[in-house]
Amino acid sequence: MLSIILVTVDRPQATERFLLSLTHQTCEDFEVVLMYAPGLDPAVAEGMCRKFPGLRIRAYPSPDTCLSRSRNAGLARIRGDCFAIADDDCVYTPEVAARVLAAFRHHPDLGVLMGSSLSLDPGPLPEGETPLPLPEWRLFTGCPSYVQFYRTAVTAVVDGFDEDLGVGCGTPWQSGEETDFALRAVRAGFAAARVPGVVVLHPATTPAGPAMRRKIRVYARGRMRLLRKHGCSPAFVALNVLYPLLVLPLECLSAAVGRARYRLCMFFERFLSLWRH
Numbered sequence: 001m002l003s004i005i006l007v008t009v010d011r012p013q014a015t016e017r018f019l020l021s022l023t024h025q026t027c028e029d030f031e032v033v034l035m036y037a038p039g040l041d042p043a044v045a046e047g048m049c050r051k052f053p054g055l056r057i058r059a060y061p062s063p064d065t066c067l068s069r070s071r072n073a074g075l076a077r078i079r080g081d082c083f084a085i086a087d088d089d090c091v092y093t094p095e096v097a098a099r100v101l102a103a104f105r106h107h108p109d110l111g112v113l114m115g116s117s118l119s120l121d122p123g124p125l126p127e128g129e130t131p132l133p134l135p136e137w138r139l140f141t142g143c144p145s146y147v148q149f150y151r152t153a154v155t156a157v158v159d160g161f162d163e164d165l166g167v168g169c170g171t172p173w174q175s176g177e178e179t180d181f182a183l184r185a186v187r188a189g190f191a192a193a194r195v196p197g198v199v200v201l202h203p204a205t206t207p208a209g210p211a212m213r214r215k216i217r218v219y220a221r222g223r224m225r226l227l228r229k230h231g232c233s234p235a236f237v238a239l240n241v242l243y244p245l246l247v248l249p250l251e252c253l254s255a256a257v258g259r260a261r262y263r264l265c266m267f268f269e270r271f272l273s274l275w276r277h
Helices: 010-020 044-049 067-075 096-106 136-142 154-155 179-187 209-229 236-273
Strands: 004-007 029-034 057-061 081-086 110-119 149-151 191-199
Touching: 004 010, 004 067, 004 096, 010 029, 010 044, 029 044, 029 067, 029 236, 044 057, 044 067, 044 179, 081 096, 096 110, 096 149, 096 191, 110 154, 110 179, 136 179, 136 191, 149 179, 179 191, 209 236
Parallel strands: 004 029, 004 081, 029 057, 110 191
Antiparallel strands: 081 149, 110 149
């Protein structure tokens, strides 16, 4: 069984959207451990659960608003052979549970499974159910918490999420807890792989103004703390620092190509419309 740990603070509508996506799973062998923030009225949490009577949901109040601490409280309550770390604003595509369980069942050496992250308006979905091995350095990119799945046996050797890392932890290091957990699992001997067909949708949110600067600052400090904690080489640390500059030309080119395609399409459609009535 797959245990889905879901932590929410104040987004009941997004949480209900995620729970609704679970009602469309092709496999029903899963449960939801819902950890809700102390500031959320328990009646609201219970009301969300009652809206989905077909799902196995157990709801508990979180210790506080520290995401890592809430996830650790959820880990202590799971009953499945494997577990997921879900965001309250993500959406599972219908095959997620089935493909995760199949991958763990058919690959007994696999302990860490990563899915694919796409926007809520994804277009064609990635395919493929064969796990593709992930080297350790690949855990630093394209592996947000909501695409992470683990064999429960990992918890016997990995002592939960680092409560000094992540959103709401009370330190300046407001990110990196999920990567830290995955790295510790891999270094404990568990194999990691990505299954492209395990697709999780997530809204693309980019805050602006002071909020953007603050988010970048606390996320950057979390990443640097993570690199120091795991003794990464100076070269890898330098690559992390330079990465935003290295990808900037590619992102600008991609944006320019998209804009050019839009303008060319507009031209051709207007031109052809000269003869259409």
